[in-house]
Amino acid sequence: MGTAIAIRFPLGRYHATPWDRSVNEGAAEWPPSPWRLLRALIATWYTRWPDLPAPVLDRLLEALDGPPSYRTPPARPAHTRHYLPDLSHKKGETGGTDLTLDPFLSVARDDDLFVRWDADLDSEQRGVLAKLAELLPYLGRAESVCEARLLDSDPVPDEAWWRPGAGGARKARLLAPARPVSRAALEMSTVDMRRNRRTVPAGSIWVSYAAGEPATEQAVGRRVPPVEAVRFAVVPRVPMKSGNGILLADRVHEIVARKLANAGTEGSEGSPGSAGGAGCPGTEILGSGGAATDHHHAHWVPIAGGWERGASVESLVVWVPYGLSAEDVAALVTLREVSGQRRGRGDDEGYEVRGFPPVELLFQAAGSIEQVAPELRGPARRWRSLTPYLPVRHRKRETLDEFLAADVATELGYRDRPSAAVARLELAGGVPDRWAREFRRYRLNERMGRSRPGLGLRLEFAEEVDGPLLLGQLSHFGYGIFIPDPV
Numbered sequence: 001m002g003t004a005i006a007i008r009f010p011l012g013r014y015h016a017t018p019w020d021r022s023v024n025e026g027a028a029e030w031p032p033s034p035w036r037l038l039r040a041l042i043a044t045w046y047t048r049w050p051d052l053p054a055p056v057l058d059r060l061l062e063a064l065d066g067p068p069s070y071r072t073p074p075a076r077p078a079h080t081r082h083y084l085p086d087l088s089h090k091k092g093e094t095g096g097t098d099l100t101l102d103p104f105l106s107v108a109r110d111d112d113l114f115v116r117w118d119a120d121l122d123s124e125q126r127g128v129l130a131k132l133a134e135l136l137p138y139l140g141r142a143e144s145v146c147e148a149r150l151l152d153s154d155p156v157p158d159e160a161w162w163r164p165g166a167g168g169a170r171k172a173r174l175l176a177p178a179r180p181v182s183r184a185a186l187e188m189s190t191v192d193m194r195r196n197r198r199t200v201p202a203g204s205i206w207v208s209y210a211a212g213e214p215a216t217e218q219a220v221g222r223r224v225p226p227v228e229a230v231r232f233a234v235v236p237r238v239p240m241k242s243g244n245g246i247l248l249a250d251r252v253h254e255i256v257a258r259k260l261a262n263a264g265t266e267g268s269e270g271s272p273g274s275a276g277g278a279g280c281p282g283t284e285i286l287g288s289g290g291a292a293t294d295h296h297h298a299h300w301v302p303i304a305g306g307w308e309r310g311a312s313v314e315s316l317v318v319w320v321p322y323g324l325s326a327e328d329v330a331a332l333v334t335l336r337e338v339s340g341q342r343r344g345r346g347d348d349e350g351y352e353v354r355g356f357p358p359v360e361l362l363f364q365a366a367g368s369i370e371q372v373a374p375e376l377r378g379p380a381r382r383w384r385s386l387t388p389y390l391p392v393r394h395r396k397r398e399t400l401d402e403f404l405a406a407d408v409a410t411e412l413g414y415r416d417r418p419s420a421a422v423a424r425l426e427l428a429g430g431v432p433d434r435w436a437r438e439f440r441r442y443r444l445n446e447r448m449g450r451s452r453p454g455l456g457l458r459l460e461f462a463e464e465v466d467g468p469l470l471l472g473q474l475s476h477f478g479y480g481i482f483i484p485d486p487v
Contacts, residue, residue: 001118002117002118003064003117004114004153005114005115006112006115007152007367008147009107010146011144011326013105013143013330014105014139014140014144015028015102015103015140015143016029016030016031016036016139016140017103017141020199025103026079026101026103028103028105029081030075031113032070034067034175034177034207035138037139038064038181042057042187044137045057045132048135048137049131051130058123058130060125062118062180063175065179065180066118066179067115067164067174067176068118069115069116069162069164070115070162071116071162073107073111073113073251074108077105078100078105079102080102082099083099084098085098086098104128104413109326114155116157122448133150140154141428142333145446146364147241159212160211160213161211162209163211164209165206165208166209169210170211170213171210172208175205175207176206178190178203178204182203184187211292227323228322228323228334228367229365229367230363231319231363231365231373232362232363232364233314233362234360234361234363236357237359237373240312240356241312241438243440245302245303246439246440246441246442246443246444246477247340247444248302248316248478249301249477251339252316252361253300256318256398257329259334267379269427282389289448296370298317299318300318300476301373302316303315303452303477304457304479307385314375319373321369332394333363336361336373337361338361339356340354341358371430375484376483377468379464379467380465381460381463382459382461382484383459383483383485384456384458385425385481387479388436388454388455388480390454390473390475391473391480392411393407400431401422407424408420410470411472411475415471421460421461422457422459423458424456425456425457431454432455439454441454443474443477452474467484468481
């Protein structure tokens with residue numbers, strides 16, 4: 001009996017440069033080589049499951065030492081072009097740039113790539129492979145976000161499959177590990193390989209693959225829900241206080257908005273899978289109009305490690321209830337680093353916004369909000385503020401509690417949520433309360449005079465409700481975040 005996994009690419013793109021090709025040749029490795037697959041499993045072990053004993057992983061690699069067979073979904077080659085400055089380039093002048101290609105394959109987001117090894121794994125090995133496949137974040141370059149799973153069935157390869165040593169109209173040469181498999185060889189970096197004056201890694205061999213013409217119909221697998229949220233780990237040079245989280249949210253929104261606007265002016269078309277059928281990239285992710293759009297455009301949510309004083313921002317979640325297009329997600333996952341550095345005027349060299357240190361963004365996950373940010377999802381009856389709630393209405397002749405109850409009820413109604421009993425976390429004082437004063441409550445390009453009043457709240461519903469609950473002013477930039485209350 002064989003062993004097979006299914007892999008799909010929810011962003012609709014597969015990026016991987018073959019070992020013996022230059023990126024500027026515009027080629028993409030297809031199918032993914034056996035060498036790449038095993039290295040991806042090892043990398044997943046290092047980064048996402050380090051508690052797995054090394055001997056257990058080694059036994060799995062030994063069992064998967066033979067070149068697998070592949071059933072590939074339809075794929076179309078494409079590329080983007082980038083002009084990068086070289087050493088002769090001068091700021092403010094044209095020229096001095098080098099053309100770099102970014103080749104990729106366009107693959108339907110609900111199509112499966114099947115990989116089958118002629119290996120009969122025992123129960124322990126199947127369990128290890130199943131978990132490594134589930135944890136696999138991407139295959140190829142980091143833009144090739146993937147979802148993989150171990151199949152319970154054993155598909156039988158036919159002439160349409162890519163098989164080692166077979167004959168067929170389609171041919172490919174793929175890098176594979178030599179037997180016996182050496183994990184040390186698979187872990188060798190490209191730098192070490194070049195240092196040893198090699199063009200291919202030690203312990204590897206080339207395997208010839210071929211396949212017949214693809215079948216006209218392919219089995220329909222499970223459908224993947226649209227990507228509605230993307231999560232990054234926030235790694236600042238110095239801790240970024242939760243009170244300054246709006247700076248991060250506003251700056252990332254500004255960068256992504258500029259990327260998508262530039263894509264729109266270049267005539268790019270929206271993805272056919274974009275929610276709402278918008279024709280311009282970024283329509284859903286930018287959004288405007290607040291309640292008029294039912295708050296279904298992008299939320300930029302910095303998540304701190306807790307609500308206690310001094311908590312630091314640990315993650316950034318971008319959530320769009322209607323779903324993200326492939327162009328939207330591609331613009332997001334290429335984010336690497338942001339900071340509070342602002343341009344000056346004239347000869348002024350600029351300045352760095354206080355409380356906004358340089359931040360590295362490490363892509364963690366993409367998918368449904370339940371998968372990406374379970375701490376915001378619930379369900380729960382009792383919820384409490386993770387960031388201050390900023391009221392929307394102006395207070396009139398009513399008590400503070402009456403004002404808050406009416407304001408929150410209106411916000412919940414906009415989001416199709418039932419009303420809730422509202423209680424202040426700090427009973428003494430007014431608005432803003434002492435806890436909210438520690439938060440910057442105005443956006444990056446606003447002055448302190450625009451600071452909104454805010455306070456911490458506890459909400460209690462008659463029955464359990466689902467999150468996320470993001471309410472009030474600036475709820476799309478990290479304010480009014482509620483999380484299930486353990487009390």
